[in-house]
Amino acid sequence: MVMNSLDLPKAPEETRVVVAMSGGVDSSVVAALLKREGYDVVGITLQLYDHGAATHRRGACCAGQDIHDARRAAETIGIPHYVLDYEDRFREAVIDRFADSYLQGETPIPCVECNRSIKFRDLLSTARDLGADVLATGHYVASRALPGGGRALHRALDPARDQSYFLYATTPEQLDILRFPLGERPKDETRALAKEFGLSVADKPDSQDICFVPQGRYQDVIARLRPDAVRPGEIVHLDGRRLGRHDGIIGFTVGQRRGLNVAAGEPLYVVRLEPGEARVVVGPREALATSVVRLADPNWLGDAALEAARDLPVAVRVRSTREPRPATLTWNPDTACAEVALATPEDGVSPGQACVIYADDGPRARVLGGGTIRRVEAESLAAA
Incomplete structure (x- = not known):
């Protein structure tokens, strides 16, 4: 044919x-x-x-x-x-x-x-x-x-x-x-x-x-669409110190260093955002290290079923600007979600971003799927 x-x-x-x-x-x-x-x-x-x-x-x-x-x-x-x-x-x-x-x-x-x-x-x-x-x-x-x-x-x-x-x-x-x-x-x-x-x-x-x-002023778009939802709050160190205030968490992303406008005598990064309290939590760079990423709404393009994945060797990208890096993929039946264990911890893994899964880290690698990085608790973010 x-x-x-x-x-x-x-x-x-x-x-x-x-x-x-x-x-x-x-x-x-x-x-x-x-x-x-x-x-x-x-x-x-x-x-x-x-x-x-x-x-x-x-x-x-x-x-x-x-x-x-x-x-x-x-x-x-x-x-x-x-x-x-x-x-x-x-x-x-x-x-x-x-x-x-x-x-x-x-x-x-x-x-x-x-x-x-x-x-x-x-x-x-x-x-x-x-x-x-x-x-x-x-x-x-x-x-x-x-x-x-x-x-x-x-x-x-x-x-x-x-x-x-x-x-x-x-x-x-x-x-x-x-x-x-x-x-x-x-x-x-x-x-x-x-x-x-x-x-x-x-x-x-x-x-x-x-x-x-x-x-690129996405904050203006959000403030116009949801004017009543943008509220000020505190910028807090991981150790509990109150370092300052902000005009809304929409101005911050996990991993951000610039624009915090706080003085602490050390380089600080946004470690997590707590929308319920309108709180921005900051800390040293090492607090950003993430070893496990849990995915919501996964889409799967692999040959075998995603539910059969058990420590499957893959490569993943947690940011569009990063190259795929070695990891293993496991389906967790208890949480009904896919979990990715990174071979080397990565900084700045942000909820809402995509984690895209490849068969390997080669330049023409096959895409196996991916999902949205799910919000996790602070202790899991640093060492899941």
Whole structure:
């Protein structure tokens, strides 16, 4: 059976592909590549948040100028293009959860929730309604067919662009329909292709991580959404000393050193946040060391069942900026959650962040899944 470049047993011209076009260079190149290969390509852009506020903001995504850029790219490529208003869905599934998570003393990753709830659920449903065989995106992650059926997710060829950390929540059913054509290409090649295709976005800056937060001031967004929930409190040392006050725990994250505005004669870091008391607890760096991470809402992409994991050798990332590091994975039936034991303790492991699990620490490692780092007690945080 002859497969096309998207691993489907159909001729390209008989294969409909919906491309999620954010208005950036990556998704525009994906649409152009697939069109050149002869696929029946349809571009869709989601309007996710306020159109006017992001019209000329550098690094925006799915709003304002980006919608115009996506439309112009579709015209250049010669494909139909539709803009769908997903503002209400995005606000409820992503922005509101983002605000509530910070108020609970967590450090959330809205990109993970956007991919899980909007792009790979709602948009995927729309793609099916349009008769699409696959939904393609400009993410830098690799998807490969498995010998026994189904697909596996792997780190991208370009390690500097790898986005597998943000896509761990993709389900096996979604992977069957999703395609990531840039996963086997370096970013500079994508830029070169954009110029070759004559796309006006060839030199456009990449989007920032939190697209709906102007100038990175997430505290302003939370205060506007939940004005009655932001309250001042104390900054307290682990030994019980009261060192100062703050205007709201939303201004702090676990592992933070700068901006504490307290004098104690030693370098201090945020060790934990206690939202019930609006308290920020600080201490020396060694208090940040975490050996065990417990995961909430795990998503599993491994071959064997997650519940069968017992000291399974894996590699994990507890921050998007860190490389995968050796660990073991165990399913705890008593707590009904996955537990990751780190081979070497890590600093700054923050509730709300993702812990992404890989088969190994290699540059093209397979993604086995992951989950949200669950809030733990102080004594467990330091030595779980």
